Amino acid sequence: xxxxxxxxxxxxxxxxxxxxxxxxxxxxxxxxxxxxxxxxxxxxxxxxxxxxxxxxxxxxxxxxxxxxxxxxxxxxxxxxxxxxxxxxxxxxxxxxxxxxxxxxxxxxxxxxxxxxxxxxxxxxxxxxxxxxxxxxxxxxxxxxxxxxxxxxxxxxxxxxxxxxxxx
Amino acid sequence: xxxxxxxxxxxxxxxxxxxxxxxxxxxxxxxxxxxxxxxxxxxxxxxxxxxxxxxxxxxxxxxxxxxxxxxxxxxxxxxxxxxxxxxxxxxxxxxxxxxxxxxxxxxxxxxxxxxxxxxxxxxxxxxxxxxxxxxxxxxxxxxxxxxxxxxxxxxxxxxxxxxxxxx
Numbered sequence: 001x002x003x004x005x006x007x008x009x010x011x012x013x014x015x016x017x018x019x020x021x022x023x024x025x026x027x028x029x030x031x032x033x034x035x036x037x038x039x040x041x042x043x044x045x046x047x048x049x050x051x052x053x054x055x056x057x058x059x060x061x062x063x064x065x066x067x068x069x070x071x072x073x074x075x076x077x078x079x080x081x082x083x084x085x086x087x088x089x090x091x092x093x094x095x096x097x098x099x100x101x102x103x104x105x106x107x108x109x110x111x112x113x114x115x116x117x118x119x120x121x122x123x124x125x126x127x128x129x130x131x132x133x134x135x136x137x138x139x140x141x142x143x144x145x146x147x148x149x150x151x152x153x154x155x156x157x158x159x160x161x162x163x164x165x166x167x
Numbered sequence: 168x169x170x171x172x173x174x175x176x177x178x179x180x181x182x183x184x185x186x187x188x189x190x191x192x193x194x195x196x197x198x199x200x201x202x203x204x205x206x207x208x209x210x211x212x213x214x215x216x217x218x219x220x221x222x223x224x225x226x227x228x229x230x231x232x233x234x235x236x237x238x239x240x241x242x243x244x245x246x247x248x249x250x251x252x253x254x255x256x257x258x259x260x261x262x263x264x265x266x267x268x269x270x271x272x273x274x275x276x277x278x279x280x281x282x283x284x285x286x287x288x289x290x291x292x293x294x295x296x297x298x299x300x301x302x303x304x305x306x307x308x309x310x311x312x313x314x315x316x317x318x319x320x321x322x323x324x325x326x327x328x329x330x331x332x333x334x
Binding site for chain 2: 012013015060062083091093095101103104107123125127
């Protein structure tokens with residue numbers, strides 16, 4: 001795996017920066033963020049079931065979903081999409097309902113790298129440095145890493161190769 | 168004027184904190200944020216004309232407005248209301264269209280102080296420290312100060328007193 005997730009959470013500021021490259025066209029990675037039938041297959045840690053109540057990935061739209069972990073505990077999330085530009089850019093709010101009112105704003109840049117590859121860059125900004133630190137401590141990085149691995153398997157070059165091999 | 172606006176923009180973080188007390192009930196100050204016919208009368212610097220295209224002050228709603236300064240220059244703004252709780256709390260996104268994609272998230276707490284007084288506390292968090300610094304340098308504080316003075320004149324104890332004096 002060469003397309004590792006990189007996370008940077010500098011001390012004293014309320015944001016988390018992340019970067020991840022994919023062996024997949026930018027349109028495929030963007031579409032996997034737009035289409036709830038695809039989102040459900042990759043977002044979140046391995047072994048979680050995702051139930052999407054709303055997913056309206058357009059400027060001014062909103063979303064709500066729950067994740068259920070293997071022990072059956074449910075976690076709700078919701079937010080609004082401030083800006084969506086196809087194959088390029090997204091801004092959304094993000095609230096974990098277990099920490100009400102600690103709403104983050106998240107920016108995502110989708111960059112075409114040519115040769116069927118792309119880069120996803122993101123910045124998630126919490127209300128406080130302490131809230132950001134708690135989000136990092138919650139194991140967020142682990143869940144993101146597993147999610148993006150499933151996303152790459154879903155839309156990446158590897159998925160076509162596996163389909164071709166018949167395995 | 169005892170209810171001065173206080174602004175705090177600590178170095179190295181992307182947020183601005185502000186506080187302002189009003190000689191007005193919390194419900195009146197909240198309503199002046201909800202009702203576009205009132206918002207139009209106080210939001211922004213003195214001498215600006217406000218044209219509200221959308222103002223849907225509910226959770227999941229959105230807004231767009233323009234300010235026109237005395238020289239006729241227009242400035243557009245838009246955002247979404249992530250959370251609205253009556254007489255208590257609001258979270259919104261905020262974009263000045265002259266700096267596209269530099270979207271802030273803003274938290275406002277409306278606090279009842281008793282005796283017909285209230286306190287408004289806010290935190291506005293930009294995407295970068297540099298963007299926050301540019302917002303402060305743009306004269307934001309001046310516009311906020313004038314706006315809140317007009318808000319207090321609109322709904323505060325002083326408005327009733329002036330009406331009573333017939334001036």
